[in-house]
Amino acid sequence: MKVNETQRIQLMNIYQKHHEQRVGDAGRKRQKDEVQISAEAQEMLSFSRANGENRAQLIENLKQKVESGTYHVDAGKIAEKIWPYIQSNSKL
Numbered sequence: 001m002k003v004n005e006t007q008r009i010q011l012m013n014i015y016q017k018h019h020e021q022r023v024g025d026a027g028r029k030r031q032k033d034e035v036q037i038s039a040e041a042q043e044m045l046s047f048s049r050a051n052g053e054n055r056a057q058l059i060e061n062l063k064q065k066v067e068s069g070t071y072h073v074d075a076g077k078i079a080e081k082i083w084p085y086i087q088s089n090s091k092l
Contacts, residue, residue: 037045048055065071 062071
């Protein structure tokens, strides 16, 4: 008697072992994810919540100024903020 395609039997054995291993792993207790927030981040969060109402009012005022066309951009302040960035990148 001749047996053909013996690789199929080996594949079935591999599949069965893998299946048994997965079933065994499912019985173990899974670990839960944990998140830790630093003290600095908690302080920033509480600060942003405290200023949330003021910030909303400021944003609303800016929207109204932009819509009415009365919002003025101070070019000097923008230049002061951009200048250090330009200097640091020009040395590259």
